[in-house]
Amino acid sequence: MTVLSVNVNKIAVLRNSRGGALPSVAQAAQACLDAGCGGITVHPRPDQRHIRPDDVRALAALLRGRTAEFNIEGNPFAPARDGYPGFVALCAEARPAQATLVPDGDGQITSDHGFDLRQDGERLKPLIRELKALGCRVSLFMDADSPDIERVADVGADRIEIYTGPFAEAFDAGDAGRALEACARTAERARAAGLGVNAGHDLSQANLGPFLRGVAGIDEVSIGHALIGEALYDGLVPTVRNYLAVIAAVRA
Template structure:
C-alpha cells in the first residue's frame, strides 16, 4: 500500500517573499524534491500573492515539463475568474478546487457541495474539457464523496487538518475514523482519493495503511519544516517512506 507524494511549495515561497530577494528558490527546491523522487509539485496561488506568485506558476510548469516528464503538477485554489484563467493557461495535470476566502491564512474547510452544486459542476466541466483532472476539497464527511461524484469530479481531496492537528489521542482517533470513513465512501462512489493538510511522517503511515485507495497526498508545511533539519532531498525520501512509496519501488 502506498500513496504518491506531491510537495506543496507554498511555504518555501512564503519564506522567500519575506525579503526582496530570489531565495530560497521555489524552482530550485522544487527541482530537488523531484530529483529525490517526489511524484509532483503543488502550488496554491492566492489573489494577494503572499506566497506563490503568478510568475511562479509558469516557471514550475516549464521545469516539470522539460526536466521531469511524467511527474505531475497540481494547482489548487478558489476557482474565481482569475484562478480559472491562470489554470487554463498553465494546463496542469490536476486542479484542486478549494473554497478559500480572500483573506484566509490557509485552507481550513471543504466545499458545501450541495450549496454550490451548479457552480462546481460548471467549473469541473470546463477544466475537464481542457484535459485537466479535477479534484475537489472536502471535509471528512462520507456523504460528500457521493455528492462530489454527482458534480463530475475525478477525485476528492479530504481535508485532514483536524486529524493531523489533533494533539490529544482521543481527538486524533475520532478524526482518523472520519477521514477513513470518507475515504472508503470515495472508493464506493467510484472516484479517486487524495488527502492533505497537517500530514506528517508520524501520522501518514497509519492513514495510508487504512486507505489502500489513497492515491496522492499533498504536503507543504511539514516538509518545509523537516527540510530545515534534514535538507529537502532527505525529507522527501523520509516522507516517501512514510507514504509506502519507497517500499513499493523496491518491490
C-alpha cells in the same frame, strides 16, 4: 502506491518575506523531483501572499514532459485581480495534470474546510467542465464525513481531497481514532461513487504512516508545511526521501 506531491508554497513565503528571487521556488521543486517525489503542488491565491502566477508558469515549464505531475490548488470562484488572472485562466496557461478546487478566501491563513456542494455544486459544474476540457483531472477539497461526498461525482469532479487537519490535530492530542475512522469512511464512500481519493493538510512524518494504514486506497498526499519545516533541520532531499520511505513501508 500513494503518490507524494510536495507543496512548495512555503518556499515562496520565505522568498517574499525578503523580496528578490531567493530562495528559488523552481530550484526547491527540482530538489524534490530529484529526491523522487511524484508531483509538485502550489496554491496561488489572488493576494499573491506566497506563490505567484509567474511561479506557476515557471513550474509548468519545469514539469513539462516529466512523469511527475503538477497540481494547482485554488478557489475557482475568486475573481481576477491585478497580477492574478483567475484560477481557471491560470490553469489554461499552465495545463496542470490536476486542479484541486478549494473554498478558501483571502481572510483565511490556510485552507480550513471543504466544499458544501448543496450551496456551491451548481456553480462548480461549468468550471469543472472548463478545467476538464483543458485536460486537468479535477479534485474537490472535502471535509471528512461530509454529506456531499457522493455529489462530487455528480458535479463532474474526478477525485476528492480529504481535509486532514482535524485528523492531524487529534493525532497530536493522542486520540486520533475517531478522526481516522471518519477519513476511512469518507474514502470508502468516495471510491464507491467512482472517485479517486487524495488527502492533505497538516500531514507529517509522524502521522502519515498511521493515516495511510488506517485509510485504504489513498491515491495522493499533498504535503507542504510540515515537510518544509522538517527540511530546515534535515535538508530538503533527505526529508522528501523520508516521506517516500514512510509511504513505501505502509505499502510493504
